[in-house]
Amino acid sequence: MGERTARRARGGGGAARRAERTAVRVEFSRYITRNIPDLEILNEEALQIIEANAETVLEEIGINFVENPAALALWREAGADIDGERVRIPRGLARKLCATAPSQFTQHARNPERNVEIGGRNLVLAPVYGPPFVRDSAGGRRYATIADFRNFVKLGQMSKWLHHSGGTVCEPTDVAVNKRHLDMLHAHMTLSDKPYMGSVTEPSRAADSVEMSKILFGDQFVDEHAVMTSLININSPLTFDSTMMGALEIYARAGQACIISPFIVGGAMAPVSVAGTLTQVLAEVLAGVAYSQLIRPGAPVIFGAFVTSIDMNSGAPTFGTPEAAQITLGAGQLARRLGLPYRSAGGFTGSKLPDAQAAYESANTLNTGLLSGVNFMLHACGWLEGGLVASYEKFVMDADQLGYLHKLAAGIDMSENGQAMDALREIGPGGHFLGCEHTQANYKEAFWRTNLLDYRPFETWDEQGAPDTMALAEKRVAKLLADYQPPALDPAIAEALDAYVAQKKAAVPDAFL
């Protein structure tokens, strides 16, 4: 179906040429394939200690699978020790079960050019997930609505360095809780042609996500390909609740990808130390991934780690801290040793505004994420106030910085042209390189260019209103939303999606809890 759409857009004749002429060019960059090394913060001995400790946690302490007798039965059959809801997993069993999970998989988009490879040396960037509030310069902080949701999907579609449309880019609080997943999926499917995430808040909503994907891609395509990557949070410490596991079960059976992600505020849901937290993260992911493979061997899954630490004065979660960076780096090594794709990091901040604090903390996390070998980075742009707020301005600020990650990750060009010996010979001592042949041939692609930040001289900038980054971002948000055009979609598919949503909404009364 993705191919059908693409074929349609490429189709011959006058209509296609007219469409091409009038279309706003949407810039798009492929997912990152790193050509730089990872930062290996733990040595071999430390890695072995943490791996051994995680096995001890699984064997001695175990994991609770809450209100999930079917899961307990599967675990018993696999050889685990079951005591009430507690599952104790013999040393090595979880790791062995994880071996059937693929080390890399393709998540398909309806536009095949937007397909992403998750795993290996790749990095896929996805926007903020989950905030109940939004903030922008004009309207301040307020509850998010479906109109905001659609705006964020449009911003994502228009953001060159963002590879993924994400999932709950904000909570559309004006739509009933039991129906908002329909509107969210509909927005991702119709307003964007990038890959997206499915609903996980109830197993039936995961099933709706699969059904709607089948309308978009065709039944057989969905049966045979991953078209969603969804977020399964573990209720840390060491607890797997039936809602999240129910969603995981549906996605795994359907061959759809899941991120299995401990959700940890260090000091509260994990020990107050980095090595202890890494041990717990590994134990939880081993159990979750193993369980996904019990459901369906070969189901695509991602080793997740959402880890922050608590401010011991106020109890508030903190972001962009050195301990979180160490955990992100260490967890990346553990994921690679397991042979699993890795999800972590993002443009995290605890700041209430898209100010300098927000930028320091986000840049710390983005840099760490790149060097940790993250394969799927959720929250890469738009995150504010510890994830309570999706910020319009911060979305475009972070999205611009994602270009920095692309260029840095590309590594250093060591070709003859990159070595530039001719330029050095041509110019010599005291000369100037701007006019030389090598510069003329390379300057367009030589340096990464921001679409947001200000490089003007002071005087020009001052005369033109002395805007700060917030003011520049406000203008860019308005421009991107004004320029936005929906990607072409087969009208029959659009109608079928509309009908599915309408029918599902009509079938049950609204629920707001």
Add this chain to the structure above:
Amino acid sequence: MGERTARRARGGGGAARRAERTAVRVEFSRYITRNIPDLEILNEEALQIIEANAETVLEEIGINFVENPAALALWREAGADIDGERVRIPRGLARKLCATAPSQFTQHARNPERNVEIGGRNLVLAPVYGPPFVRDSAGGRRYATIADFRNFVKLGQMSKWLHHSGGTVCEPTDVAVNKRHLDMLHAHMTLSDKPYMGSVTEPSRAADSVEMSKILFGDQFVDEHAVMTSLININSPLTFDSTMMGALEIYARAGQACIISPFIVGGAMAPVSVAGTLTQVLAEVLAGVAYSQLIRPGAPVIFGAFVTSIDMNSGAPTFGTPEAAQITLGAGQLARRLGLPYRSAGGFTGSKLPDAQAAYESANTLNTGLLSGVNFMLHACGWLEGGLVASYEKFVMDADQLGYLHKLAAGIDMSENGQAMDALREIGPGGHFLGCEHTQANYKEAFWRTNLLDYRPFETWDEQGAPDTMALAEKRVAKLLADYQPPALDPAIAEALDAYVAQKKAAVPDAFL
């Protein structure tokens, strides 16, 4: 003399105890010793190509030593080919001469607890250097004065994570050009007890720096120890002017340390490619360090790299860019292979305000600097507007982030306590770690704490005026300056420094060019 000062502060009797009771406690952290790996962005083959190309540059193209017949004579004697002012250095000669430079040295402070080790796994952080303007929230952007200069030295003395008082923290434009070095050195020597940099703007000013240091430390101590690290910029491409070389000659002969630093805006003073720029940086540093060893074998020197790139639209220099990060990382590898301490990075930004742009760009550079194996980081705090402005608020913002670098660099505690298996056993599935014994025993030191950033819940923060980072920083600047107390100094030394400055100032008329 440093020891004498320290002895005095520790001296017995009622006066000392009274002084201790009334003193504001100035927090101080030792320089960083990394316990994490460097990021090796270039592989062995790429490093060998760049090293071979740099030798080709030295041999075929050569370096100009401008208006410096003594330097030409030294080079001729060493075996170089001299053609006018052009010095062509046979393959391998410069590298061989570099071998006498120490791989690590101690820069002494008048308070021995503030001594810094430059080289090895260490990272020493120093403030912004060179801006003619200052900016603060109340006064906006204006020419810097000696009053500003003293304020920045005081802020440096009060900044826990800053190890070095720096040099020209801003240009005191209200003091005559030919006398301001005296006031600057006097401020560093009397208002701070951290190590400092000497003047390089004329050989005679370098000589004054040595003389004043002898007053502070004693003649013999200065003869036998490095008490200054001064900044010798190379006039890239491939040009060494007689002013900077004159200062280098004086410092090297006096056994005082110098940073030998290409000053490169990529695309203008170097080729528009990363590998080409690295080649030029290496060639220039090889020549400069070799020359320092011709002056005095064993003179302490640092491999410097100040590299940014040009915005090809406006011609403005840019900061915090991916190409600059790649160069910083690559140059670190080249410095380590030469066995030299490495200077690079800083809290760089092109922004005109301490806003989100400033913070993204600075965080990118600070993170890169840490992972590049930088040993001496100039401009670590306070840099704004491409180095034209020293910002009060950004000084304390960056200085806070330097704490992040300290904690990240400390690595991961793999002790039994760090592994926290007892905590994991105690809490188990579904529990909460805040109250457990391990948390109680470790929470005070477990997580890095900001002295600036805001973690309050939205409601509290909003009620208390909803301050952005700029507003928080403004308050912190005021508090640090109000709390500042000068470190104890032998009155006889203070008088001698006053007298030296007065005598030197009286000896010649003011010059403002």
